Amino acid sequence: MSRPLVACDLDRTLIYSAAALGLTGPDHEAPRLVVAEVHEGRPISYLTRRAAGLIEDLAGAAPLVPVTTRTLGQYRRIRLTDRPPRYAVAANGGHLLVDGRPDPGWRRRVTGRVRRDxxxxxxxxxxxxxxxxxxxxxxxxxxxxxxxxxxxxxxxxxxxxxxxxxxxxxxxxxxxxxxxxxxxxxxxxxx
Structure with missing residues (x-):
């Protein structure tokens, strides 16, 4: 029996910039946040503490595969869980990451198709x-x-x-x- 795999978008699905959070209510009603991304020493993306716990639980039950339009460099700044996911898809499918490294076979196949088609x-x-x-x-x-x-x-x-x-x-x-x-x-x- 095969194990399920969960693929999920990042931006405005699991993580949010400060602007995308849209915190319009009173400060004391704001959700508790966890930093998901730091760029140049400043936190720039967040997830709620509740979402962080659910993501940890989900990643423990099934492989969580982040899928994003972000470039490889932008994706590498993201921290969803204590352990990085085994697989990820970045740059609209231009990169398939396995254990944090681009899969060379996938890269050759994508590059070949782009050049050919x-x-x-x-x-x-x-x-x-x-x-x-x-x-x-x-x-x-x-x-x-x-x-x-x-x-x-x-x-x-x-x-x-x-x-x-x-x-x-x-x-x-x-x-x-x-x-x-x-x-x-x-x-x-x-x-």
Whole structure:
């Protein structure tokens, strides 16, 4: 009989930044927190003490596999339990970690697929017609695959910013807006 495995996202699922916690009530009603991530000597992510206990219990009953969009460096700052998990998935599947180390077989397979099945960003941009918005295309930006797209097929938060975009390509932000990036003009007044 096989043992269950529990895969779980990290950010805003198990751990939260101070801003994402959204502590709006009185201070004395705030949950007790455990630091889950330290960066440059400062705590930046937390989990509730209750969640920390439940995660410890869960990790004792079944392998807990953190799955995250975080880079390898960002993931390595996370501490969910006293013992690091045996397996983890980072960088949208670009890294499969076994005992904290990237699995070389997985890395070779992902790198091979990206090289074989994806175009480079430069090659893809060169094929976009002038004056029209490109549709979603998958391109390689190193080891991970990233959608490069334009309106209206993909939400704005998925669109890349093209700083020095070739003539005719719309400039879009990566943030929450579908509007083109605007240049701030000086009014000549002082602040």
């Amino acid at each position: 994806c175009a480079t960003l430069a090659a893809k941009v060169s094929t976009w017609p002038t004056g029209r918005s490109p549709s979603v295309k998958w391109v390689s930006t190193s080891v991970s695959s990233t959608p490069v797209c334009g309106p209206p097929t993909v939400p704005a938060f998925r669109r890349p910013t093209l700083r020095n975009a070739p003539a005719g390509l719309p400039r879009r932000t990566c943030r929450q807006s579908n509007r083109p990036t605007r240049t701030r003009r000086s009014t000549g007044g002082s602040m």
